[in-house]
Amino acid sequence: MTDDVLKPDLWAPRSVTETRAIYADWADSYDADVIASGYATPTRLAQALRDHIAARDRILDFGCGTGLSGKALTHAGFTDVHGTDISPEMLGHAQNAGVYTQLWQSEPGSIDIQHGPYAAIVAAGVISLGAAPPETFETLIGALPAGGLLAFSFNDPTLTDGSYDAYLDGLITAGKLTVLYRAHGPHLPKKDMGSDIIIARVT
Numbered sequence: 001m002t003d004d005v006l007k008p009d010l011w012a013p014r015s016v017t018e019t020r021a022i023y024a025d026w027a028d029s030y031d032a033d034v035i036a037s038g039y040a041t042p043t044r045l046a047q048a049l050r051d052h053i054a055a056r057d058r059i060l061d062f063g064c065g066t067g068l069s070g071k072a073l074t075h076a077g078f079t080d081v082h083g084t085d086i087s088p089e090m091l092g093h094a095q096n097a098g099v100y101t102q103l104w105q106s107e108p109g110s111i112d113i114q115h116g117p118y119a120a121i122v123a124a125g126v127i128s129l130g131a132a133p134p135e136t137f138e139t140l141i142g143a144l145p146a147g148g149l150l151a152f153s154f155n156d157p158t159l160t161d162g163s164y165d166a167y168l169d170g171l172i173t174a175g176k177l178t179v180l181y182r183a184h185g186p187h188l189p190k191k192d193m194g195s196d197i198i199i200a201r202v203t
């Protein structure tokens with residue numbers, strides 16, 4: 001797939017079947033495409049998380065894709081990073097990234113937590129329009145112990161849409177999550193796209 005995949009309709013609601021098909025097609029060129037656009041969110045998220053947990057703490061990279069987010073976590077100093085994704089094609093590349101101590105395929109709406117407990121679950125570019133739905137927050141909260149951290153991003157189209165933020169507000173109001181950190185910055189800067197990175201604690 002070419003750079004053309006990074007156009008606005010990538011960030012639109014779609015079914016799990018369509019999402020899997022997009023990532024199956026994109027897996028081989030994903031890294032080149034997003035790196036060429038300056039993909040910055042994984043590094044911003046990993047560096048922010050370092051201010052909240054120790055480098056040796058176990059982390060799950062949820063929606064790890066080809067492993068770019070795991071590489072960012074490793075570069076930030078984290079030493080025990082597990083990864084999971086629903087796309088076998090993306091996972092094939094993650095295997096070659098060589099940064100995960102455990103790696104497995106999961107089904108939408110569930111994660112196998114037999115390898116936990118996790119100090120944090122990271123979802124870089126995953127819970128957003130065109131990928132995992134906002135209900136994914138419930139799955140991730142259920143997989144974390146009280147006090148565990150959820151580190152995730154909302155890109156600009158997702159922020160503009162507002163439905164993911166509305167869902168997050170509901171979780172905060174219900175007392176399930178407390179936001180510790182939130183900042184806007186570059187996501188795909190060569191596409192003039194930013195993202196919010198957010199770190200929240202399970203309460």
Ligand SMILES: C[S@@+](CC[C@H](N)C(=O)[O-])C[C@H]1O[C@@H](n2cnc3c(N)ncnc32)[C@H](O)[C@@H]1O
Pocket residue numbers: 019023042062063064065066067068069085086087090107108109123124125126131132133136
């Ligand atoms: C934009 S990529 C981000 C990959 C990686 N985190 C990164 O930063 O490069 C989105 C990933 O989310 C995965 N994904 C989409 N829907 C998902 C779901 N419901 N549950 C888990 N992963 C999902 C896709 O397979 C894809 O690998």
